Amino acid sequence: ACGGDDSGTPSGSGASGDNSAAGKVGIILPDTKSSQRWGTDDPKFLKAAFDAAGVQVEIQNAQGDKTQFQTIADGMISSGVSVLMIVNLDSGTGKAVLEKAKKAGIATIDYDRLTLSGGADYYVSFDNVKVGQLQGEGLVKCLEDKKYQKPVVAELNGSPTDNNATLFAQGYDSVLDPKYADGTFQKGPNQDVPDWDNAQAGTIFEQMLTSNKNIKGVLAANDGLGNAAISVLKKNKLNGQVPVTGQDATVQGLQNILAGDQCMTVYKAIKKEADAASELAIALAKKQKPTTATGTTKDPESGKDVPSVLLDPQSITKENVKDVIADGFVTKDAVCTADFAKACTEAGIS
Amino acid sequence: MTTTTTTTAGGVKVVKPTVASYINDYWARVRGGDLGTLPAILGLIVLSLIFGIARDTFFSGLNFANLFNQSAQVVFIAMGLIFVLLLGEIDLSAGFASGVCGAVVAILLTNHGWDWYTAIPVALVTGIVIGFVLGFLVAKLGIPSFVVTLAAFLAFQGVLLVLLGGGTNISTRNEFFNALNNNNLSVTWSWLLAILAVVGYAAVQFNQMRSRAKRGLVTDPLGIVLLRIGGLAVLLLVATAILCQERAINPAINSLKGVPIVVPIIGFFLVLWTFVLGRTSYGRHVYAVGGNTEAARRAGIPVDRIRISVFVIGSFMAAIGGIMAVSRASSVDPNTGGSNILLYSVGAAVIGGTSLFGGKGKVINAVIGGAVIAVIDNGMTLMGFNSGTKFIVTGLILLVAASVDALARRRAAATGNR
């Protein structure tokens, strides 16, 4: 229903009575530190989708501050949005915000992160446990390729305060634990990185390496953490020999893959996620019943089924870096700088 | 100037001020740079106007009410910090202390099924114990408070993580508790409390006048006293009137009016601590130790005990701040009390006019400074800038608010007043 014909600009007053009836949509993103996506990709794709539909949107970022998060929600509610879409910082504040919105008669969407017991009307995301699984499988593959005997694997987990980090760990541990158990791999040091802080990740990994010189593989929860580990490996001239994982398909991560320093990253097609979410929101803003949320997600806390759009994350290695570029997520110019021109050609990026 | 001359018991000639001479003197003091909280209030008005012009929702009743809930945590923590700052000390751990106390209350309510009237006291006691330990380390071992509270800042972050079992968050579902920093008083109660406040203030003012007059001491002119009482009355009653309007987005679904419950709580502590600082010998001693520790010691003031006590008050108020934060979010997570909470709280105190070097400050500073910070935060989120720009503009606006203050005070330096 809300497909192709909405792509015009909302210029004339009566041009699309459809649009003028549409309320405003408010979107709250969590921070700019856990991943670059919240500062760059998501706002860009979301904005584009709403602009295309001619629906008013306000996107704000809570800068990792849950007080801010609530304040932004208050502001959006009092400025009269008709749909509120959030990426929670934690389920608690997320829930408080969702409840306040519902009391004011506003439709709600959980974007990327499910608010436990939040009771949002819809949920759009990638399967985060799946992300972790892909990371685990990627690492296993790279280590097998290197033919290491009983390699020691270090784990650099995400922020202890980020629920997604917990889900990622669930995913990769579900792959790695059996390997530890059967003795193919050896469990090495395992630490959380507060705030996903890359600098701290560097020190943490350096110390892991100092105390356990046999580390042969690093499960880093995202590209930033991965790059921190790679810097330390480089310093010890071990880069390339110790596979490192990542997530988010950042330019940095893709380049590290092309350079052979990083084993894989997980590409979450953020544009698709953003499009799916905006489609839902636009329908709600126009007081229509969305039809795209075909799946459901069971809220593990409340036990309720939330109507959902769940997208599949994709594992990226040197072979399919080109897919990310083809998808328009990153540009060739950004990835294939002078240093990487050769590697790009080798990887079939033209 | 026409003045009446009376005589005090000391046999020294004194001049009884008239309303005119009083205002003249006040004006001369202001011109001479003795400004009190005036510049911060000025800054607040300027900010509000800017935001009000930029976004009309800023002046809506709903937004006005939200401001109180939004600022509560920072205001409570800042009130406690005023005591710590008055001694020239710092408490970097106040933010996470509020988180820890908030976690305690949430755990007791949710995981252990306690009721609010048992859970809240335990959280407050936790705050007191924390403050005692910090104060003890500073006063008795002589470790600089920056270091002690930096260590506590780290440790409490860990305690919070451990309490929350490594990163989950805990929701509170206790109706009363969640209402504290979310719901409103009934309209009747709102008016009742406002009127009570005005009457109480008037009583105190008149009583004071009477007791000075009885001793033959100079009193403020009656006109000025009436002006003060009238001023407060207008302020409180107008605010109450606004807050008692319907402000629900969708009044059909649920009605929203009345003064937020947190307002009288803020008012209570404002009056309490203002009384303690201004009217008790304990408060006097806090100022003395902050102004000149050696002089205080020579005057026989138990400096160490005072030092410990301010940390206790600081952490106690942090506990209340934490309770309010948890109530507002109906949940606690490992970042409760983290982020910018601490810097904002110290900033609130400083912007309100409290000195980091001790000896200068009032509890009202926390409220006014907290309001400045909350207005900036609130207004900025209404503007809807993107992340980077928002940080930058917030910083700049904070600077503008502070410059109003600084420029006003520059005259002070020029005329030799401090």
Place this chain on the structure above:
Amino acid sequence: MTTTTTTTAGGVKVVKPTVASYINDYWARVRGGDLGTLPAILGLIVLSLIFGIARDTFFSGLNFANLFNQSAQVVFIAMGLIFVLLLGEIDLSAGFASGVCGAVVAILLTNHGWDWYTAIPVALVTGIVIGFVLGFLVAKLGIPSFVVTLAAFLAFQGVLLVLLGGGTNISTRNEFFNALNNNNLSVTWSWLLAILAVVGYAAVQFNQMRSRAKRGLVTDPLGIVLLRIGGLAVLLLVATAILCQERAINPAINSLKGVPIVVPIIGFFLVLWTFVLGRTSYGRHVYAVGGNTEAARRAGIPVDRIRISVFVIGSFMAAIGGIMAVSRASSVDPNTGGSNILLYSVGAAVIGGTSLFGGKGKVINAVIGGAVIAVIDNGMTLMGFNSGTKFIVTGLILLVAASVDALARRRAAATGNR
């Protein structure tokens, strides 16, 4: 005590100390509580022993070398902060200022393809400009530095985000640049520099002795001077020897030895700023303004200019810190200079013995305090606790390190010395 009495030009009798009387006096001073950096060094040793016992890798050459790279950012920022703190001011924005300057260098290197010798100067100039603006606002407008730099703390976070296009990480791939805080000097250069440092120190000491003796002023006994030089020599040469051992994880693949490049850079700035503070009139004026601003003003010292200058030095050193952080991570992200960097840097200065109230502190404090913080961080991550525990234990260990200091200094209070 056997002492020789000589006479100065002023006609006042003076006592020329012998080695024995010098040591006696020193000991009396220490017993009297005049401890300098002694307690911090003591704390450092205690910490190292604890970690060394808990994890044997702590004392490995590799870990020793890592310590320098890990602490570099905090040490550089802390060195600059010492100047700011000496004036009783604070710079909350130093962390993110270092991030901004780091981003500038990374953008120029990576996005614009500049070379390090053009990119680094631009980053340094950025630091200087930042410091100038901060200092100007504090000195000329009279806004408290806490507020100015809190505003800057927010604004620079935004600038960093904007520079990084909303939050992308930028990798640096310039060999030389990345080597700065990752690679090591060759063994030859390592020894050369160590020997140079010892010889230089000896020259300065002897020169000073000579110039005092020439004027008939009392000089330190030759034995003491030799002892000092010898002490430094042993320290530097032993450290160099350790760092020139092979420490590669896999020596077969690649060799890893030599003093980390960042060490002579730290050394350079340590000497430079120690010289500036101790031997130039500018440094003298910094102490004077920090000790008693009014007295400094009366002595004709341009207080405002001094105030601006310390912020310039502060942000300049923050820029260097940022460069080192980016070099170490070979990458910059929106959190570079964020998290605990600022608190750790101020903490380093304070733990080293610098006062937050101004007038007291030395550049070496930054290095020693930075070492304490780095050792704690380094040791704690070696231990591999989980997050919550790690925070708690880090806090406690910091407290232990500070207590050693505080307890040692308590005698000072007892004997009436400050």
Place this chain on the structure above:
Amino acid sequence: MAATPLLELSGINKGFGPVQVLHDVGLSVYPGEVTALVGDNGAGKSTLVKCISGIYQIDSGTVTFEGNQVAIHSPSDASGLGIEVVYQDLALCDNLDVVQNMFLGREKKRGIVLDEPTMEQMAGDALASLSVRTLKSLRQLVASLSGGQRQTVAIAKAVLWNSKIVILDEPTAALGVAQTAQVLELVRRLADNGLGVVLISHNMNDVFAVSDRIAALYLGRMAAQVKTTDVTHSQVVELITGGRSGNIGLPPEKPAADFGGDVVDITPGGDK
């Protein structure tokens, strides 16, 4: 008069790190008498006072108060015994006003509430009795007072209380002619009321005008304690500047012997 001393110090030693300031000092303060403590700049007078009032801890020596040996560890111990001190470095809180400073640590209260009117009135009376005429307001911060006004506040503060001993360290140094006269009169009046008064002063006229006894410190040693009527103006000056005068004062060899040890090392370590 002068039966048993109210306060008796003996063998007091006090040093700061390597610097020994007081050597074996003894001093007796009698009730009803003014004891003038004199000595050159840096002789150790203020240090001695601070040892008595508990600001400094003595290294060794005994303090006897009303016949009992006491240990004074803090200023509140001293005021507990009834010892009031006006310090040379006045130690007022610049951020408090005149009334607040005068009652610091001993505020008047009604219930738990400060009784400001009473304090204001008492402060006004006390200051008026000390000839303070230029004070603009009792609610003025002491930061804005003139040197003499500060001094008067400090003196008024110390004599407001019922104490047994009042020690005044150069109380008239900053005072005008009239105010000085008032303070000297006050000092005499206190002694006449039976208190023990210790007056430190460099002004020999004042010393001879009000004191009953004179104690002279010389380079940290008690050179002599004599009745004022037994000595002349110039003898006291000799005691101050040389440590002895005729047959009173330190034995002639004493100062010389100790000289090499710890005095006048005017340029020791230098700067490193």
Place this chain on the structure above:
Amino acid sequence: MAATPLLELSGINKGFGPVQVLHDVGLSVYPGEVTALVGDNGAGKSTLVKCISGIYQIDSGTVTFEGNQVAIHSPSDASGLGIEVVYQDLALCDNLDVVQNMFLGREKKRGIVLDEPTMEQMAGDALASLSVRTLKSLRQLVASLSGGQRQTVAIAKAVLWNSKIVILDEPTAALGVAQTAQVLELVRRLADNGLGVVLISHNMNDVFAVSDRIAALYLGRMAAQVKTTDVTHSQVVELITGGRSGNIGLPPEKPAADFGGDVVDITPGGDK
């Protein structure tokens, strides 16, 4: 002597907020002469000095130096003109040592490096000339100095330089007998070398011993400026305490008329 004044003030007004401290004050300082500035506590002497030295900005009035009207906005302006001041509130940096304080703002250097040996030697000489005998070390922090030692350091600091006018605000207040004599001698010597000297003191003996002229401030007004030889001890005391003496001083009606306006409001606003 006394052809044209070196420094001439006229019509100086200075207030702090609602408090008017100086009213229309005039003062002339002549080269080669010691001008004693006297007045009761709180009369405004120190305030006047701080107006001259640029610590306070005057509200109105003119300052003429060597015949030219000047505006002094800061202490460095004043020292640029050659005006040195010893303040009553001494303003030393407690965290610096004696030598460092004495050369503060005017350090001796070789190249850019501080010339410590030279400064130490010069400081030692200057202090020795002021009879300082108890100082333990020139490298002692001034925080640990006795009251008199601090005062001496401040005086020595001000007279180290080649200046045209030296103003001393109660320089001998804390000094011992010998040190006071030295300072008075120094004051006389400075004047004899052609400098203009302003000496503030409450000690009439000292005033009459060294001064050539006396200027008396009364409640912020200049009551009289007279030659020392033209007045008696008791006349000066009358000027100080009453603002007039016989036919010199303020006109009799003047003080009364202005009295109601701004004086002795000893308990105005009270505490709110």
